[in-house]
Structure formats: C-alpha cells, structure tokens
Amino acid sequence: MPQSVRTLMGRRLLGPVWLLPVLVTLLTTLYRLGNPVMWQDELATISVVTRPAGKILATVQNVDAVHGLYYMAIHFWVTLAGDSPAALRLPSVLAMTAGAAFTALAAQRLFDYRAGLLAGLVYALVPAIGRYGQEARDYGMVVLASSLALLLLLRALERPTALRWLCYAGALALSGYSNLVSLAYLAGHAALVALALRREGGRARWIGFLGAGALAGLLLIPVVTLGEKQATRQISWIPKPTVRDLATLWPQILCSTGLVVALVAVVVLLGWRVRRRAELAVAVVMTLVPFVAVWALSYGSVSYVMPKYLFFLIPAVALLAGASLATLRLRYALPVALALAVVVIPDQRALHGTLSHNRYQYPTAAPFTALDYRAAADVVAAGYRAGDGIVYGYGYAQWWEIQTGVPYYLPSGDKPVDVFAGTTAEQRNDLWGITCPAPARCLGTEPRLWLVADGGHVVNPFTTVPKAEANVLRAHYHEVLRKLVSGLSVFLLTRVH
Structure with missing residues (x-):
C-alpha cells in the first residue's frame, strides 16, 4: 500500500495528530489529581499566590523572581477556581496537555503524521509529564513554552514573516520567565535554522532567528537581573554534576529507568531507518546539545543540573523517539507504544501516591522522609x-x-x-x-x-x-x-x- 494511502488511513482512524496524545496526557495528569499531599514547593506557591497582587510583586523583588509570572497567573486563577489541591494543580494539567499537542504538531512538521502521532504518545507516556502535570509549580509552563517555541520556529522557517518571528520571540520570553535554564534549547533551534538555510539559502531566516532571540532577551532583562541576584540564596545548594550522575540523571528527567532504556533501544535499533537523516540529526542535537550546555554552565558559580530544571528536553526526546518509531508500520508502531505504556505503569503508580510529591529525584530515593x-x-x-x-x-x-x-x-x-x-x-x-x-x-x-x-x-x-x-x-x-x-x-x- 502506498505511503500516502497508509498515512491517510491513519488520519481517518486516529483523527488529528494531536488528539490521541492530548487524551492520553489528560488521563495521566488527571489521575488522582487531588490525592497526593502538597509538598514544600507547592506550599511555597500557596504562601505566595494567596497574597495581594502588590505583595506578590514585592516578594519577587526579594526571592523567587524566576517564578514571578507563574505566581501572578495562579494568584488570579485561585480567585476564580479556589485553592484546593486539584484547583491549584489544574493549570499544570492544562499546560502539560497543550505541550502534548505542540510536540505532536512539531514532529509532524519536521517528519510526517505518523512521527507526530507517535512523538505525542511518547510524550504523554513519560511519567514526568503525568507527575509534574500535577505540580502546583511552573514546570508545566516550561514544557508548554519549549514545545510551543519549537513549533513556532518550524512555522517561521517555513514562511519567515515578521508576525511569525514575533510569535516565536514571545514563546522564548515565556520560556525564560518560566525557567531561564530552559533557553538552552536555543542551541538545538540553531541547528534547525542551519538546516533550513542549507536547503533554502538566503539570510532572512538567520536574521529572523537572531532578531527574535534579541527581542526575547530584552523582554527577559527584569527576570535575568533579579534572578542573578537571588541565585546564590535559591540554588547554591545544588551540587556540581559529576560523571557518576550521568547514570541517574536521564532516568530522573523522565522519571523512569525502564522508559529511558526502552527509548534508547528504539532510537538505536530504528533510528537508522529514518529517511530524513538531516532532520533526525537535528533531533539528536536538540536532545543532547542543550543537556551538555547546562552541564557545562553548572561548573560556574552555581549549578543548574537538577532533573526538574531539564524537563524542557522532554519534547525533543519524544520527537526523536517518535521519528524512530515511525519507521515501523502503524499496526506495529502502536503496539510498541502500548508496550512502552506497560513499562511505565509502575512509575506512574509510584508518582501518584499519597506521599509521592516529595520524590523530586525519582526513581532515586528521596533524601528525606515525606512530610504528611x-x-x-x-x-x-x-x-x-x-x-x-x-x-x-x-x-x-x-x-x-x-x-x-x-x-x-x-x-x-x-x-x-x-x-x-x-x-x-x-x-x-x-x-x-x-x-x-x-x-x-x-x-x-x-x-x-x-x-x-x-x-x-x-x-x-x-x-x-x-x-x-x-x-x-x-x-x-x-x-x-x-x-x-x-x-x-x-x-x-x-x-x-
């Protein structure tokens, strides 16, 4: 059967590329949403967002400037929805769910429909998505912004208009206001721009990319200035990374050792079959180069190597895995995706337990007893x-x-x-x-x-x-x-x- 016919059948059977990933993400993020006991980071959110808006702005002048945008957004949210655990966590549910759609759409643009569908499903099955989609913190916003920025960059490279570059700059700014560390993904985005230039020629795309980055940088001056002053107090306790950490860090980013092993196997065994080799190489760069960049920067005055600070890599991981899985026929690829779902069931159950939210380095054991x-x-x-x-x-x-x-x-x-x-x-x-x-x-x-x-x-x-x-x-x-x-x-x- 011709490739175009098989793809069309897949569209008719499974709907828009984003639909199934969105539904699965909703399932994993809504599961026992209000059950886990709030832990100290979420309680810090409660302490701040229940203050008047003026007091929140005054607080972020002294501490947590990097969370300021999130605090203000949740402040107005709780005036409408209340401050129950489920209500406080629902914005993260919605952000992670939107990230599933953006990841699927980006993979579809870079590869094809099947890769988009499978990338979205891999994203949805990552236990970190289900777990931190239930965190009353801004990690969901980080993942949303990084996946949105990738999609908007692809759109701008296809048709580089001023409006599209402005939208991309806005996504970069949203990433920075969510977590400045996440902007390390720009190293991967530069590889995408280089690929587009090699094929299309001209300087317009480089100019648009650099201009969007410069505009985002201007917008981020307040949080960069305050964040630099507050960094010593807030993250000086994070140890410098060591080679030994490499064995545990990726399982902590995805919150699953089994899934890391399975995805590495998928990419190694199937990646060579991907026809769009240049796009595959870019996906590898987007996954590994930002990781290395954060690692290298962490040998400066403060360390940034904390698993939850690296969640912005999850969309790139999903895209790489989805492209590799897409080399299988759809009737084989979906059972493999189902097998991945089985692999992560123990992790999903562990991360939705009553006292699970203190395990911020899962699957590594927590360094302290959970406070109930x-x-x-x-x-x-x-x-x-x-x-x-x-x-x-x-x-x-x-x-x-x-x-x-x-x-x-x-x-x-x-x-x-x-x-x-x-x-x-x-x-x-x-x-x-x-x-x-x-x-x-x-x-x-x-x-x-x-x-x-x-x-x-x-x-x-x-x-x-x-x-x-x-x-x-x-x-x-x-x-x-x-x-x-x-x-x-x-x-x-x-x-x-």
Whole structure:
C-alpha cells in the first residue's frame, strides 16, 4: 500500500495528530489529581499566590523572581477556581496537555503524521509529564513554552514573516520567565535554522532567528537581573554534576529507568531507518546539545543540573523517539507504544501516591522522609477546641513550610492561632517569617497548645523549639498527647494550673 494511502488511513482512524496524545496526557495528569499531599514547593506557591497582587510583586523583588509570572497567573486563577489541591494543580494539567499537542504538531512538521502521532504518545507516556502535570509549580509552563517555541520556529522557517518571528520571540520570553535554564534549547533551534538555510539559502531566516532571540532577551532583562541576584540564596545548594550522575540523571528527567532504556533501544535499533537523516540529526542535537550546555554552565558559580530544571528536553526526546518509531508500520508502531505504556505503569503508580510529591529525584530515593501535612492536620482537627493555640518547631520548620502546610489542611473553623508568630512572611515580602523575639510577652493564656515539629520520631516537644520558647512553654505547659505521622510529630500541651 502506498505511503500516502497508509498515512491517510491513519488520519481517518486516529483523527488529528494531536488528539490521541492530548487524551492520553489528560488521563495521566488527571489521575488522582487531588490525592497526593502538597509538598514544600507547592506550599511555597500557596504562601505566595494567596497574597495581594502588590505583595506578590514585592516578594519577587526579594526571592523567587524566576517564578514571578507563574505566581501572578495562579494568584488570579485561585480567585476564580479556589485553592484546593486539584484547583491549584489544574493549570499544570492544562499546560502539560497543550505541550502534548505542540510536540505532536512539531514532529509532524519536521517528519510526517505518523512521527507526530507517535512523538505525542511518547510524550504523554513519560511519567514526568503525568507527575509534574500535577505540580502546583511552573514546570508545566516550561514544557508548554519549549514545545510551543519549537513549533513556532518550524512555522517561521517555513514562511519567515515578521508576525511569525514575533510569535516565536514571545514563546522564548515565556520560556525564560518560566525557567531561564530552559533557553538552552536555543542551541538545538540553531541547528534547525542551519538546516533550513542549507536547503533554502538566503539570510532572512538567520536574521529572523537572531532578531527574535534579541527581542526575547530584552523582554527577559527584569527576570535575568533579579534572578542573578537571588541565585546564590535559591540554588547554591545544588551540587556540581559529576560523571557518576550521568547514570541517574536521564532516568530522573523522565522519571523512569525502564522508559529511558526502552527509548534508547528504539532510537538505536530504528533510528537508522529514518529517511530524513538531516532532520533526525537535528533531533539528536536538540536532545543532547542543550543537556551538555547546562552541564557545562553548572561548573560556574552555581549549578543548574537538577532533573526538574531539564524537563524542557522532554519534547525533543519524544520527537526523536517518535521519528524512530515511525519507521515501523502503524499496526506495529502502536503496539510498541502500548508496550512502552506497560513499562511505565509502575512509575506512574509510584508518582501518584499519597506521599509521592516529595520524590523530586525519582526513581532515586528521596533524601528525606515525606512530610504528611494532611495527617498532622487531621490529628489537630480531631482534638481541636475553641481557644487552642499552636506552635511550630524550629529546625527546618520554615524550610519545610510546616506553618503553611498544616493550616492549609485544617478545616476553616479549626485553625488555632500561632502564638509565637512575629513578622509574617507576607509582611516581610519573603517566603519565611520571623518568630516573636520575646516569647514570654507573645504567649497568651491559651489553655492548650498544639506543637507540630519536623521529624516523625521526636520524643521531647520542648527540644523542637528555640531555647527561649522552650523555657516559656516548659514553665506553663506539659505534654498530654503525642502523635507521630510521616515526617512530623504532633503534640498537645495543656496549661499547668
């Protein structure tokens, strides 16, 4: 059967190239959407987006400028949809789903319909898409922007009009405001431009490409300036990459060791059959060269090699795999795609569990115990009485956003007052507040206090707070209840009469 007839049959059977990838992506991102307990990054989002818009703008002057656009967008979103876990995560669902459509359309433009369909399906099956499509953070926006930029570049190279280059520049700016690291994909885009020039000739495409990049750079000056000032505070803890990391980094980017092995096998065994060799070479460049660029840059003052910062590579990975799979007949390629779905089932299940969101380096084990804020809040809510106060243990309490996470899961009418709260994070235009400098004056006459501290094995509640607070509490309260949940210890203290 002629190639054109088989392709036409595929179109009629499976619809537009983007339809099936979009449906599968929706399935993986909506699965148990509200079930996983919010973790510290998502709680930081909650802390910021629930502030007035002016306070958000003031906050990003001090911290998290790289998330500023996302914070503002979600601020207006929650005024309409509320701040439940599902509502907060739904924009990421929609962003990742749009990324599936853009990836499929880009692969179709670069190769053909079958490659587009299979690239979109590979994208949809990547466990990182399903997992971070449920993250109340801007990783979905990063993937959306990188896949959209690729599609818009292909359109601009086909017909290089000013409007198309302006649209491409907008996608570049969106990428930068989502995650500046993602702009490493420009190295791969340059290879696409070079290929177009080799075939079409002329300088218009280079001029358009460089002009779009320059315009995006101008638009990104605010976030670049602020991000550079805040980088030491925010990402200085990320270690420099080592050769040993190569064995784990790609599985962490895709959130699946099995899928990495399967896709490497697909590309090695089938890639040589791809007829459009130049396009295949460009797909390899788009996958590997930005990765190497980020790796090299990470030997500067700060490291950027963090799996979730590299999710912008997923559309390129999907495109490369889709082009390779497309060398098979459709009736063989779809069963292979189904086999890939079977491979990732264990990963998908693991990443949608109740305490799965802390595993930011999956499949590598998390370096800390997941904090179950919901379970801790359930303990407090079950025993709450009007007039109760609450204290949060010091340690890493602010880092873990305990003072945000526990109240978030408490019923609206059962929220005890933080008796040692001083200057709040919102008042400081920061992520963290400052506790009361004079605990004896801040402590009221609360008959009972709840104390929540990080660490699910604490024995003595008075060792979880600063010495001045401990002395005041020890003089007026004694422990009557202790409950240990994952990563947290919950105590009830009653006043000594």
